[in-house]
Amino acid sequence: MTERVDCVVIGAGVVGLAVARALATAGREVTIVESARAIGTGISSRNSEVIHAGIHYAPGSLKARLCVRGKALMYAYCEERHVPHRRVGKLVVATDESQRRALAHVIDNAVASGVDDLVALDVAGTAALEPAVRCVASVWCPSTGILDSHALMIALLGDAESHGATLALSSRVEGGSVADDGIVLRVTSGGEEAFALQAALVVNCASLDATRIAAAIDGLPASAIPTVHRAKGSYFTLIGKAPFRHLIYPLPEPGGLGVHVTPDLGGQAKFGPDVEWLPADAPLDFGVDASRRSSFAETVRRYWPPLRDDALSPAYAGIRPKLSGPGEPAADFMIAGPGDHGVPGLVNLFGIDSPGLTSSLAIAEHVAAMAAHQG
Numbered sequence: 001m002t003e004r005v006d007c008v009v010i011g012a013g014v015v016g017l018a019v020a021r022a023l024a025t026a027g028r029e030v031t032i033v034e035s036a037r038a039i040g041t042g043i044s045s046r047n048s049e050v051i052h053a054g055i056h057y058a059p060g061s062l063k064a065r066l067c068v069r070g071k072a073l074m075y076a077y078c079e080e081r082h083v084p085h086r087r088v089g090k091l092v093v094a095t096d097e098s099q100r101r102a103l104a105h106v107i108d109n110a111v112a113s114g115v116d117d118l119v120a121l122d123v124a125g126t127a128a129l130e131p132a133v134r135c136v137a138s139v140w141c142p143s144t145g146i147l148d149s150h151a152l153m154i155a156l157l158g159d160a161e162s163h164g165a166t167l168a169l170s171s172r173v174e175g176g177s178v179a180d181d182g183i184v185l186r187v188t189s190g191g192e193e194a195f196a197l198q199a200a201l202v203v204n205c206a207s208l209d210a211t212r213i214a215a216a217i218d219g220l221p222a223s224a225i226p227t228v229h230r231a232k233g234s235y236f237t238l239i240g241k242a243p244f245r246h247l248i249y250p251l252p253e254p255g256g257l258g259v260h261v262t263p264d265l266g267g268q269a270k271f272g273p274d275v276e277w278l279p280a281d282a283p284l285d286f287g288v289d290a291s292r293r294s295s296f297a298e299t300v301r302r303y304w305p306p307l308r309d310d311a312l313s314p315a316y317a318g319i320r321p322k323l324s325g326p327g328e329p330a331a332d333f334m335i336a337g338p339g340d341h342g343v344p345g346l347v348n349l350f351g352i353d354s355p356g357l358t359s360s361l362a363i364a365e366h367v368a369a370m371a372a373h374q375g
Helices: 014-025 062-081 097-112 123-129 149-162 207-215 290-300 356-374
Strands: 002-010 030-033 090-094 119-121 137-141 145-147 166-168 171-179 182-189 195-204 229-238 247-249 260-263 269-272 276-278 312-322 334-336 346-350
Touching: 002 014, 002 182, 014 030, 014 149, 014 195, 014 356, 030 149, 030 195, 062 145, 062 149, 062 356, 090 097, 090 123, 097 119, 097 137, 119 123, 123 137, 145 149, 149 166, 171 207, 195 207, 195 356, 207 312, 207 346, 229 290, 269 290, 269 312, 290 312, 334 356, 346 356
Parallel strands: 002 030, 002 195, 030 166, 090 247, 195 346
Antiparallel strands: 090 137, 119 137, 171 182, 182 195, 229 269, 229 276, 229 312, 247 260, 260 269, 334 346
């Protein structure tokens, strides 16, 4: 039997929940389908929990526009729904003279993206904010913050459900097909025989699983499905009290923003993530290799020399879906609707890595506008 519904959102991570909330509050009937037994157990629970300012992304790109818009929406939403958060600010540091030009580019790029509150600091100015940091210069970014991502997801789900959305956990989308009046999805739940959901609108927010699901929808052109690379990022927790009050970032590195220090809402500091490119066929492994501790410590010592290897304890790891691979220029988010692939009622989200958390409410706003335009 086939159950007819209005909208299906695949994936109950932070982006999927934000999209479900936006659609439900717009008056759509929404069903959220999640393969795991709880919400937000994938990459939404395995990141730095940072509200990014939007300073590093290509001006005019989706990442830049949705991060800047998402930051404003996120602070307002956290205030309104009492989601724990703090606008702590961050320093981006140049650790040697050769990095001064790159640091200046950060300011230029930020201004071009609509972020105009950055302040260039010399050694004395940096020390006034963070005495423990060693650098030759830095950029102060006051609008960066931290939040409790799990509390955020609970609030988003609560909002969606209060507007009639339903959540189906342990429900895996095996595939689907394009019908005359919507998308038919094949779903298994708890190992039982597959059932069918026919929806006028399907939004694929399945993150690491998004390309598998898209490829299993008969009628979607293969050319509309990009290659996604997996970049693992590990985190280590600092044992003992951290000397930092703010986030400390080095200059970005290929594949990420560099091994940075993030104080959480409880005052504990963590370092990460690094970048470890995984083979396409490698099983998902979220374990942290303790042998990476030394390379972490060596990287951090460029801006915090006293750090000892044994002061770092393995914490957790995330795996980011990226549309650019090793040695390639950083790619943008890909939010593909009918105008891109020709299939009515289908929106695929690919390569939603950082700043996906910050951008989640703006991504949802963007998808809801696409859905409204489709009617």
